Amino acid sequence: MIAMNSPLRDVLDKITRLIEEQLEGVFASILLVDSDGEHLWHGAAPSLPGTYARAIDGIAIGPNMGSCGTAAYRRESVIVADIANDALWSNFRDLAQPHGLRSCWSTPILSHQGDLLGTFALYSGEVREPGSFERRLTERVVRIAAIAIERKQNEDEIFFLANHDALTGLPNRILLKDRLTQAMLHTQLHNHNPWVSVVFVDLDNFKTVNDRLGHTAGDELLKIVAGRMVGCVRPIDAVVRLGGDEFVILLVDLPASTDAISVILHKLRAAITDPIALDGHEFHITCSMGVATFPHDGNDAEALLMNADAAMYQAKNSGRDSFQFFTAEMNTKAHERFAMQDAIRSGIARSEFYLDYQPQVDLRSGHIFAVEALVRWRHPVLGVLSPVHFISLAEETGLIVPLGDWVLNEACRQNKAWQDAGLPHLSVSVNVSALQFQEKDWPQRVRRILKESGLEAEYLELEVTESLLMRNVDQAIATMKELQELGVHFAIDDFGTGYSSLSTLKCLPVTRLKIDQSFVRNLAHDEDDRSIISAVISLGQRLNMMVIAEGVETEDQLAFLRANGCDEAQGYHFSKPVDPGAMADLLNAPELILEHI
Numbered sequence: 111m112i113a114m115n116s117p118l119r120d121v122l123d124k125i126t127r128l129i130e131e132q133l134e135g136v137f138a139s140i141l142l143v144d145s146d147g148e149h150l151w152h153g154a155a156p157s158l159p160g161t162y163a164r165a166i167d168g169i170a171i172g173p174n175m176g177s178c179g180t181a182a183y184r185r186e187s188v189i190v191a192d193i194a195n196d197a198l199w200s201n202f203r204d205l206a207q208p209h210g211l212r213s214c215w216s217t218p219i220l221s222h223q224g225d226l227l228g229t230f231a232l233y234s235g236e237v238r239e240p241g242s243f244e245r246r247l248t249e250r251v252v253r254i255a256a257i258a259i260e261r262k263q264n265e266d267e268i269f270f271l272a273n274h275d276a277l278t279g280l281p282n283r284i285l286l287k288d289r290l291t292q293a294m295l296h297t298q299l300h301n302h303n304p305w306v307s308v309v310f311v312d313l314d315n316f317k318t319v320n321d322r323l324g325h326t327a328g329d330e331l332l333k334i335v336a337g338r339m340v341g342c343v344r345p346i347d348a349v350v351r352l353g354g355d356e357f358v359i360l361l362v363d364l365p366a367s368t369d370a371i372s373v374i375l376h377k378l379r380a381a382i383t384d385p386i387a388l389d390g391h392e393f394h395i396t397c398s399m400g401v402a403t404f405p406h407d408g409n410d411a412e413a414l415l416m417n418a419d420a421a422m423y424q425a426k427n428s429g430r431d432s433f434q435f436f437t438a439e440m441n442t443k444a445h446e447r448f449a450m451q452d453a454i455r456s457g458i459a460r461s462e463f464y465l466d467y468q469p470q471v472d473l474r475s476g477h478i479f480a481v482e483a484l485v486r487w488r489h490p491v492l493g494v495l496s497p498v499h500f501i502s503l504a505e506e507t508g509l510i511v512p513l514g515d516w517v518l519n520e521a522c523r524q525n526k527a528w529q530d531a532g533l534p535h536l537s538v539s540v541n542v543s544a545l546q547f548q549e550k551d552w553p554q555r556v557r558r559i560l561k562e563s564g565l566e567a568e569y570l571e572l573e574v575t576e577s578l579l580m581r582n583v584d585q586a587i588a589t590m591k592e593l594q595e596l597g598v599h600f601a602i603d604d605f606g607t608g609y610s611s612l613s614t615l616k617c618l619p620v621t622r623l624k625i626d627q628s629f630v631r632n633l634a635h636d637e638d639d640r641s642i643i644s645a646v647i648s649l650g651q652r653l654n655m656m657v658i659a660e661g662v663e664t665e666d667q668l669a670f671l672r673a674n675g676c677d678e679a680q681g682y683h684f685s686k687p688v689d690p691g692a693m694a695d696l697l698n699a700p701e702l703i704l705e706h707i
């Protein structure tokens with residue numbers, strides 16, 4: 111039976127029956143030790159009177175706990191020949207005697223490593239000790255029972271490992287699908303009104319902790335958050351870790367109202383945002399949650415999870431630290447996102463992306479000193495798409511890394527080609543996303559791309575945003591310095607829209623500040639924007655940085671910038687972004703730009 115993988119209870123029952131067949135007038139019993147090692151629970155006792163078996167179910171392991179409790183305690187056989195007169199039975203004899211049980215010989219069942227698994231006992235209706243045959247049989251039975259119990263424990267452990275997350279001990283995706291399917295089935299079968307809800311939880315700022323304190327602290331944080339979530343739900347619910355900082359909470363048997371779910375979501379949010387102390391630092395973790403509910407939002411586990419994910423994504427997009435219930439509209443959006451994601455991937459493979467270039471002009475000399483490379487996508491169905499339609503999706507999905515590498519490669523190659531064609535040497539500036547910048551081997555990749563293109567590093571400028579730099583200032587400075595040593599320059603893009611501290615700004619190896627075009631756009635009507643622009647210009651000058659204004663469209667804007675001492679400008683007033691051929695024409699005819707100065 112053991113080899114056939116029968117359930118443990120059946121195996122133990124069979125063993126005890128076989129013994130009883132061989133030994134006349136004897137009742138066999140097997141008790142199993144519980145996980146805390148302090149109590150013994152019913153395993154098998156086919157012939158012991160039911161009331162007696164129930165009375166000893168769960169007895170404590172201890173020095174004076176009848177034959178079994180004491181055998182387990184001592185880890186050795188305890189032979190009680192006369193229950194009525196043995197001190198070990200003083201607390202139990204009133205339970206045994208009414209059933210005619212007069213003697214009890216118990217032997218501990220030990221694993222091959224010597225751990226206690228349970229006890230095997232033989233009861234008889236006579237006052238006596240076991241004979242040699244009974245002792246030999248007991249030895250063999252105890253060995254077989256140990257094999258059966260250990261095998262079950264191993265199976266349980268394998269099941270646990272396959273169905274749980276090793277870090278937090280929470281159920282994993284496999285178990286979630288199983289439980290979710292069962293919960294939906296239960297609701298359907300019992301024609302239940304209550305809902306089954308799936309809550310997708312994603313921590314908003316987990317990466318910051320991982321980056322700042324390393325993976326061990328990150329793991330610790332995940333365990334703390336997991337424990338807090340478990341504390342917020344009922345035992346019939348389940349908290350599941352999908353991986354990384356993604357969790358799913360399965361809420362079953364809830365009243366059919368979003369209010370009931372909202373109460374739990376508020377509780378979860380409060381528990382997660384409670385400060386967490388790690389390595390002497392205090393962290394405030396927030397989370398975004400999305401909810402999908404059976405039966406409205408999906409008929410199977412797959413659909414519910416996908417829709418809860420879409421709702422979570424919506425919560426993230428609308429400012430994080432919040433929750434959203436799924437709506438059908440989100441579904442359409444989610445499908446569009448998946449389709450777009452695939453299209454970007456194949457677009458890279460099919461060379462559908464290309465670069466336009468926009469000149470950057472020195473306001474004193476009127477010369478083009480640099481060009482900004484701006485990516486475009488010739489989509490096979492939708493036509494030419496501007497980066498605003500695909501960059502953020504490429505960033506979310508990680509596709510910005512291969513796309514960004516391609517852009518950098520192409521921009522360097524093109525700049526070198528212009529130089530080789532005898533055009534004035536100028537710098538090409540390339541936008542860099544946070545994800546690219548945070549890649550461990552990013553400096554090596556830039557170095558390799560420069561080498562392959564043959565472009566000297568001083569003709570490459572990387573544009574990074576304020577928010578990217580502020581995410582992890584120390585790492586940003588280290589990466590920038592490494593590249594600066596090669597000769598690469600840096601500009602801070604969209605300056606004025608983030609929250610750079612002045613003390614941080616001072617430490618950054620930055621050549622240029624780019625005033626965000628939103629300030630330039632409203633310059634004519636907005637006194638505040640005018641003040642910001644002149645403040646950024648004087649700040650740049652004090653910090654020995656060049657200041658370039660973006661989005662310059664009119665003569666008036668240019669006049670204001672010049673009057674305030676702005677060094678450089680870029681915008682439709684000089685030229686829209688153009689293809690490499692048109693850019694070469696502009697470089698060959700500097701008067702085209704000079705007439706706008």
Ligand SMILES: Nc1nc2c(ncn2[C@@H]2O[C@@H]3COP(=O)(O)O[C@H]4[C@@H](O)[C@H](n5cnc6c(=O)[nH]c(N)nc65)O[C@@H]4COP(=O)(O)O[C@H]3[C@H]2O)c(=O)[nH]1
Pocket residue numbers: 468483484485496497498501514517540541542543573603604627660661662663680681682683687
């Ligand atoms: N209204 C107006 N707009 C002007 C004017 N002058 C320039 N622009 C537009 O302003 C954007 C300037 O680029 P950005 O701030 O780096 O903003 C860029 C940049 O953040 C991102 N982007 C573009 N190419 C790349 C790339 O290769 N990698 C990454 N990561 N992001 C890119 O997409 C954003 C938008 O790019 P584009 O659509 O090409 O839009 C460009 C440009 O066409 C003007 O006078 N008026």
